[in-house]
Amino acid sequence: MTNQISYQKKNDDIECVHYKNWTKAYPPHTHAEHLTLGIVEDGSVCIVMEGESKIYSAGDEFQIPPDVLHEIKPVDDKNYSMLVTCVRTQTSAGGGKPGELGESGGASGLVELKDSILDQPENLYLIEEMARATNISPFHLIRKFKKMYGLTPHQFQIQCKVRKAQKLLEEEKSVCEVTYDAGFCDQSHLDRCFQKIVGLTPKEYKDAAKSDCDS
Numbered sequence: 001m002t003n004q005i006s007y008q009k010k011n012d013d014i015e016c017v018h019y020k021n022w023t024k025a026y027p028p029h030t031h032a033e034h035l036t037l038g039i040v041e042d043g044s045v046c047i048v049m050e051g052e053s054k055i056y057s058a059g060d061e062f063q064i065p066p067d068v069l070h071e072i073k074p075v076d077d078k079n080y081s082m083l084v085t086c087v088r089t090q091t092s093a094g095g096g097k098p099g100e101l102g103e104s105g106g107a108s109g110l111v112e113l114k115d116s117i118l119d120q121p122e123n124l125y126l127i128e129e130m131a132r133a134t135n136i137s138p139f140h141l142i143r144k145f146k147k148m149y150g151l152t153p154h155q156f157q158i159q160c161k162v163r164k165a166q167k168l169l170e171e172e173k174s175v176c177e178v179t180y181d182a183g184f185c186d187q188s189h190l191d192r193c194f195q196k197i198v199g200l201t202p203k204e205y206k207d208a209a210k211s212d213c214d215s
Helices: 107-119 127-134 138-149 153-170 175-181 187-198 202-214
Strands: 004-009 014-022 026-029 034-042 044-049 052-057 061-064 070-074 080-088
Touching: 004 202, 026 187, 034 052, 044 061, 044 080, 052 061, 107 127, 107 138, 107 153, 127 138, 138 153, 153 175, 153 187, 153 202, 175 187, 175 202, 187 202
Parallel strands: none
Antiparallel strands: 004 014, 014 080, 026 070, 034 061, 034 080, 044 052, 044 070
16 A cells, blocks of 8 residues: 555645545644545544544545644554645634634734734744733733634744745745745754644655646
């Protein structure tokens, strides 16, 4: 059996990922402003969404809303195959859970912070500066941001940096260029973060994306 992953980008709003005989697990993460639709073709996967685990087997479909913390892992370390489609959605007021945007404590500032990190993840964001901008203490900033978006600001920024690195690699930029354009301090830092979130090295991803474009 061949273990492989392939990508097909319809446009900037829709991307399909096909996992065949895959065994990698994906730690807790979110898909900012993207709805994830999937179907398991073979084997089984365990999806943990907001602390609740559910096993999906061949023929089962699943859906993961935007900005919802989740992780995906194989069942009993066995191979699985699945097709996943990520669709960009239009979220109101920057996302977050219903009812929270009207709360006091800088919620609108958190939305602006999230949007800023999404747009320019390579920038330096200091907790103290972010706290001043959102009118809350650094501790409460981290806690409230994680409550709204499932990740701390730092975790969210790393995730956004990796997403930007993916786009740059798809544009045929070198791994060296991508390292600094996406805001990583060096290539080993990019490699570690990229493999943790994507499950591939930057070079492997670049080759997979290139072979898909050529097919």
